[in-house]
Amino acid sequence: xxxxxxxxxxxxxxxxxxxxxxxxxxxxxxxxxxxxxxxxxxxxxxxxxxxxxxxxxxxxxxxxxxxxxxxxxxxxxxxxxxxxxxxxxxxxxxxxxxxxxxxxxxxxxxxxxxxxxxxxxxxxxxxxxxxxxxxxxxxxxxxxxxxxxxxxxxxxxxxxxxxxxxxxxxxxxxxxxxxxxxxxxxxxxxxxxxxxxxxxxxxxxxxxxxxxxxxxxxxxxxxxxxxxxxxxxxxxxxxxxxxxxxxxxxxxxxxxxxxxxxxxxxxxxxxxxxxxxxxxxxxxxxxxxxxxxxxxxxxxxxxxxxxxxxxxxxxxxxxxxxxxxxxxxxxxxxxxxxxxxxxxxxxxxxxxxxxxxxxxxxxxxxxxxxxxxxxxxxxxxxxxxxxxxxxxxxxxxxxxxxx
Amino acid sequence: xxxxxxxxxxxxxxxxxxxxxxxxxxxxxxxxxxxxxxxxxxxxxxxxxxxxxxxxxxxxxxxxxxxxxxxxxxxxxxxxxxxxxxxxxx
Numbered sequence: 001x002x003x004x005x006x007x008x009x010x011x012x013x014x015x016x017x018x019x020x021x022x023x024x025x026x027x028x029x030x031x032x033x034x035x036x037x038x039x040x041x042x043x044x045x046x047x048x049x050x051x052x053x054x055x056x057x058x059x060x061x062x063x064x065x066x067x068x069x070x071x072x073x074x075x076x077x078x079x080x081x082x083x084x085x086x087x088x089x090x091x092x093x094x095x096x097x098x099x100x101x102x103x104x105x106x107x108x109x110x111x112x113x114x115x116x117x118x119x120x121x122x123x124x125x126x127x128x129x130x131x132x133x134x135x136x137x138x139x140x141x142x143x144x145x146x147x148x149x150x151x152x153x154x155x156x157x158x159x160x161x162x163x164x165x166x167x168x169x170x171x172x173x174x175x176x177x178x179x180x181x182x183x184x185x186x187x188x189x190x191x192x193x194x195x196x197x198x199x200x201x202x203x204x205x206x207x208x209x210x211x212x213x214x215x216x217x218x219x220x221x222x223x224x225x226x227x228x229x230x231x232x233x234x235x236x237x238x239x240x241x242x243x244x245x246x247x248x249x250x251x252x253x254x255x256x257x258x259x260x261x262x263x264x265x266x267x268x269x270x271x272x273x274x275x276x277x278x279x280x281x282x283x284x285x286x287x288x289x290x291x292x293x294x295x296x297x298x299x300x301x302x303x304x305x306x307x308x309x310x311x312x313x314x315x316x317x318x319x320x321x322x323x324x325x326x327x328x329x330x331x332x333x334x335x336x337x338x339x340x341x342x343x344x345x346x347x348x349x350x351x352x353x354x355x356x357x358x359x360x361x362x363x364x365x366x367x368x369x370x371x372x373x374x375x376x377x378x379x380x381x382x383x384x385x386x387x388x389x390x391x392x393x394x395x396x397x398x399x400x401x402x403x
Numbered sequence: 404x405x406x407x408x409x410x411x412x413x414x415x416x417x418x419x420x421x422x423x424x425x426x427x428x429x430x431x432x433x434x435x436x437x438x439x440x441x442x443x444x445x446x447x448x449x450x451x452x453x454x455x456x457x458x459x460x461x462x463x464x465x466x467x468x469x470x471x472x473x474x475x476x477x478x479x480x481x482x483x484x485x486x487x488x489x490x491x492x493x
Contacts (some may be wrong), residue, residue: 068464153445261439299448305467306447310437336443350427353440 001031001044003007006059006107009067011040018066021294024238025160026058032239037044049316062299067300074289074308079276083285083371086320090369091243099376104242106248107149113376114365118251119309120390121364122230126252129357133267136138137230140210143201148213154205160296161235163248166199205236208253208356213337215258220347224259244366245320245327251361256294257354258340259347261326263356271357275330283380284318284369287326291315310334318367329363404486409458409479416453417475419447432475454478460485 008019014036023033023042029050034043046055094100099114110118129135145166149155151211155162168174174195181191204210207229215225229255239244257264272288279286290306291313307313312334317326333356340352341347372379376387406418410432416425423430423440428433429439442450456489460482462472 083449265438279490301464302448302451302467303444305464306444309467309471310444310473312437312444334438336437337440338445340440341443349424351440 001048001051001052004044004046004052004055004381006042006044006056006063008035008040008042008063008147009319011037019062021240022062022066022296023059024240025296026062027055029055029313055388060209065298065300074290076311077287078272078314079279079286079288079343079375081279081284081286082319083283085285085319085371087324088370088373089322089372090366093374094135094244099374100244104248106246106247108236108244108364110360110365113374114396116391117368117387118361119394120387121359121361122253122357123390124278125255125359127279129255129271132274133255135269136224136324138211138214138227140204140207140229140231142204144204144209145213146200146202148209149202152209152212152339153342154209157295157297158235161202161205161237162370163205163234163236165197165201165203166196168195169197179318188265191313200352204231205233205235207231207233207252207358208354209258211256211258211332212343212354215345216343218345219349220259220345220352221274222260222348223263224257224347224352226257228253228255228256230254232362244362245323246342248360250363252358253361254356256356258345259354261353263333264353268334268355268357270330272314275332275357279316282368282383284368284383285321286316287319288316289314291328291331312336315351318364318371320367320370322370327367328360329361329367330357330359333358404458404483406479408482409482410475412457413454413475413478416457417441417450420449420453434475434477435473436475439472450478454482458482459488460489 008016009097010016018040020035023030027050031045032048033045035041038044042059044055044059046052050347078337088341091100094114095204097112099110099112101109130137146155146164149162168178178191178195192205210231211227211229214278230251230272232249233252234249241248257267276288279288290311292307292314296304297303314329315331316330318329320327335354337351337353337358339354345352367381372383376384379387412431417436418425418430423441431441434441437444437453448480451467454460455462462481466472467485470481471482
C-alpha cells in the first residue's frame with residue numbers, strides 16, 4: 001500500500017482536531033490516516049492505484065483552509081468544572097451489559113439504564129426548558145426537502161455530512177429486477193446502481209429547519225413564538241464515526257425561538273443560566289464556552305471567526321476522560337435573520353430573528369457513563385437522586401399500565 | 404474620506420442589500436447589525452467583501468476576532484484606521 005507523508009505547519013489542538021475531522025472527506029483514494037502531532041506530520045495510507053499527486057493536492061487544500069485560523073479563535077469560557085476522573089471505557093461496559101448494541105456504522109440501539117438515562121435527560125429538558133419557556137410542542141418528519149436545506153444554506157456550509165433519501169424508480173422492470181436479484185443473489189449496494197430515483201429529500205441533519213419552513217410567509221405576533229421538538233437526525237461522518245460520541249443517526253431535542261431580536265437574545269441568555277445550573281446540579285465535568293460550527297467550505301475561517309466574535313454559538317462540552325477530550329452535548333445558537341429571510345417570516349414587518357438550544361441525547365448518555373461509570377449508585381448526589389426518582393416513576397407507570 | 408461619508412456608503416449598502424425599510428426606527432449607525440437582525444452571518448461575508456472592494460482595504464480573519472465590527476460606526480472607524488495606516492507606510 002502506498003504511503004504519503006505530508007508536513008503540518010502547526011500542531012495546536014484546535015487545528016489538529018479540525019484537520020483530522022476534515023481529512024476523512026478529502027479523497028476516496030485515502031485508505032486510512034494518522035496524525036503524528038510530535039513530528040507534525042500526516043501519514044496517509046493510499047488505496048491501490050491511488051493518484052498520489054491528486055491526494056496531496058486535496059490534503060493541501062484542507063491544510064490551507066484551516067491554516068487561516070492561525071491567529072487563534074476567540075474563546076470565552078463562561079463556566080468550567082473539571083474533575084480528576086479515571087478513564088472509564090464506557091462503551092465496553094455498555095456492550096458487555098447489553099445496554100447498547102451497534103447496528104451499523106454510527107447507529108446504536110440503547111436499552112436498560114442507558115435508555116433510562118436518555119429518558120431522564122429528555123425529562124429534564126422538558127421541565128427545565130420546554131415548560132419554563134412555554135414552548136409549543138411540535139412533531140417533525142424525519143426527512144426534509146433538499147430545497148429547504150438549500151434555502152437554509154446548509155449545503156453551502158455542511159455538504160459533507162448529508163444523507164440523502166432515494167427510492168427505486170417507478171418502473172415495473174426496475175422493481176421486478178431488484179426484487180428478483182435480492183431473492184436470487186441477496187441484496188448488495190450494487191443493486192442500487194442505475195435503479196434509484198433522483199433524490200429530492202434528505203434525512204434531517206438538524207431539528208429546527210422544519211420549524212422555519214412550516215412558518216413560511218407568517219407574520220408573527222410580537223414578541224415571537226417558542227416551540228420544541230425532538231427529531232432523529234442523520235449526519236454522515238465518514239471515518240469520524242466513533243462509538244456514541246459521533247453517531248450517524250442520533251436524537252436531537254431543540255427549543256426554538258422565532259421573533260424580535262430582544263425576545264431571542266433574552267430567552268437564550270436565560271437558557272444559558274439554566275443549563276449551567278443543571279451542570280452544577282449534576283456535578284458534571286465540563287465547560288460552557290463559545291464555539292463555532294465545523295463549516296466544511298473554503299470560507300471556513302471567515303464564517304467561524306465571525307460566529308465566535310459574535311458569540312453566536314456556545315456549547316456545553318462534557319469531558320470524556322477515556323478519550324482525553326470533551327464532546328459537545330448542548331449548544332445555544334443565535335441565527336440573526338438567516339431563517340427569517342430564507343422563509344419570509346416577519347414580526348412587526350421586519351424579518352424575524354431566531355435562536356435555538358439543542359441537545360444531542362446519545363452524547364449526554366455516553367459522557368455521563370464515561371465520567372462516573374455504569375453503576376448509578378456511585379454517581380454524584382444530584383444526578384443519582386434524579387435518576388433514581390425518575391426510574392421509580394417510570395417503573396410505577398409501567399406497572400400501572402400493565403395492571 | 405470623512406467618517407460621515409464612509410458611514411453613508413455603508414448605510415446605503417446595508418439598506419439596499421438587506422432590505423432595511425427607510426422608516427425603520429431602530430436602524431442607525433450605532434445599532435448592532437447582527438444582534439438586531441439586519442445582517443446575518445452569511446450577509447456578513449458579503450458586507451466584508453463590499454468593504455474590502457469599496458475602500459480598497461483587506462480585512463483578515465484575525466481582524467474579525469480582534470476588532471469589533473458590529474456597527475456601521477465601528478466599521479467606518481476601522482476603515483479610517485486602515486486608510487491612515489496605509490498612508491503612513493506609503
